[in-house]
Amino acid sequence: MNNLTILFTPLDGWGHINACHGLAEELKSRGHRVVFAIDKAFKGKLIAYGFEEYLHGLNTDGEVIEYWPLFMEQNCHYLKEKPIVMVEKFLVTALTKMFADNKEREQQYEHIIHKVKPDLIVTDNYICMPTITNAGIPWVWLFSAALHQALDDNRIPPAWSGAPKLADRRLHPLSPYLNIYLWPKEFEYEFLEPMDNNWVRVENFIRTTHETFEIPKQLLVRPSNQSKLVFLSMGSFGCANIELMTRLTTVLAQSQHRFIISKGPVFEKHSLPPNMWGQRFLPQTAILPLVDLVISHGGTTVTESYFYGKPVLVLPLFGDQLDVGQRVMETKLGICLNPFYCTDEQLLNAIDTMAADTALAQTIANIGKRMREMFNI
Structure with missing residues (x-):
């Protein structure tokens, strides 16, 4: 197999970045060139592991901030509400912000794709980025959150509810090439097997950091x-x-x-x-x-x-x-x-x-x- 240039575009949160890191590490070990498009707040975090970084970010008057902890400070009062209220108020606010962020970053992603010239794009996001899905480049949706939103199947619980039945609508299109969800075998809904629509379950994307820790x-x-x-x-x-x-x-x-x-x-x-x-x-x-x-x-x-x-x-x-x-x-x-x-x-x-x-x-x-x-x- 020829070596590929693979561009990862995770949502700017550690859970999404870490999941992509685990898969990227395996691809890099097979000789592929791995590039991350990440928010400038995470600058330098992935270079240490041998990955290339291309930075994007929101207009924050020159200040580099990790936005989502700040968002939580401002909206944490919603988390005491019932799930349906959180969906109506907190998640609507969060997803509206994600839509706006994606819109603001679209030209930056377009520039990165032009510079990197990837053979494949792996995206881990709740909200579709049209610049990625319409780039004319094969792309993979790596969905590292619980699978409910991604599958959009009325045999499993509605996403974000913690409930046992019904369905919900999807905010990201399925990739015609490959879709990956992060879900332990023991969590699987047996009646959904075998999966279709190019879905593959991966139980974990453990990353190698070589970090050590001594118990205090x-x-x-x-x-x-x-x-x-x-x-x-x-x-x-x-x-x-x-x-x-x-x-x-x-x-x-x-x-x-x-x-x-x-x-x-x-x-x-x-x-x-x-x-x-x-x-x-x-x-x-x-x-x-x-x-x-x-x-x-x-x-x-x-x-x-x-x-x-x-x-x-x-x-x-x-x-x-x-x-x-x-x-x-x-x-x-x-x-x-x-x-x-x-x-x-x-x-x-x-x-x-x-x-x-x-x-x-x-x-x-x-x-x-x-x-x-x-x-x-």
């Missing part, structure tokens, strides 16, 4: 034999919600367990209780093998946790995270709670229950073993 000394001391080490990551949106992060860390301060906290740029300056340690950004793939349990908002951290054989307690905020949480419960592979309305006791008991569930731990360990064997790890 204060967390090496176990207050009891039952004390487990827990990683908490609420994603870019979640860690930007000061009220939520304050609530979670205050409640978890009562726990016998020890916690590594991904704080993000907004919560970074806030102090943590004695049974916790955290930083702004953490090497997630280096941490996951070291912990016993993961608490996640329901993003790509869930599939990465399963890859390393770690059970996940899902605390979904909005959108496809609700669908992931629902599927975790339906498959009995974890627990899902509303992070705003669960009681302190419910949250603490859920952690204790999962930490003590040796059968669940073994089931997830077996899933991780199978997934890693597929990657020859």
Whole structure:
């Protein structure tokens, strides 16, 4: 096979960038030229791994900002609403912003495509970018969120609802070449097999970072034999919600367990209780093998946790995270709670229950073993 030039165009969020990174790494190892078109806020993050970067961005008067944490600060009050209200208000606002962003970046993408001259484009986005789909170049839709929005199938739950039935409409066209969705085998809806429309399920896109992590000394001391080490990551949106992060860390301060906290740029300056340690950004793939349990908002951290054989307690905020949480419960592979309305006791008991569930731990360990064997790890 001739070596190809492959352009990745992920949405400007770490979950989407990381999913693309995992696939890009494999393609690069096969001799292909890999180029990323990324927002200027992420400048230099992928060059370190041998990828080329072409930057785009919104007009922000010269200031380089990571926009979505700021958006969450301004709109986090919607996350306490019911899913239908979040769809009507929060997600409408977010998707309207995504449409506007795509429109503003269209000429930048056109310029990048002209400069890179890719043989193939891989896009991970909720909203279609016509510059990509109409470029006359084969393109692949890599959908790293829960599959509900992408499939548009009335036999599965409506997207972003966390509910068990009905359907929803799609905001991105299917690629006539290839569509990829990120979904563990155990989450699969059996009645949808075999998939059509050029769909391929991939269980994980684990990226190689060569990052290391040592458990902080204060967390090496176990207050009891039952004390487990827990990683908490609420994603870019979640860690930007000061009220939520304050609530979670205050409640978890009562726990016998020890916690590594991904704080993000907004919560970074806030102090943590004695049974916790955290930083702004953490090497997630280096941490996951070291912990016993993961608490996640329901993003790509869930599939990465399963890859390393770690059970996940899902605390979904909005959108496809609700669908992931629902599927975790339906498959009995974890627990899902509303992070705003669960009681302190419910949250603490859920952690204790999962930490003590040796059968669940073994089931997830077996899933991780199978997934890693597929990657020859």
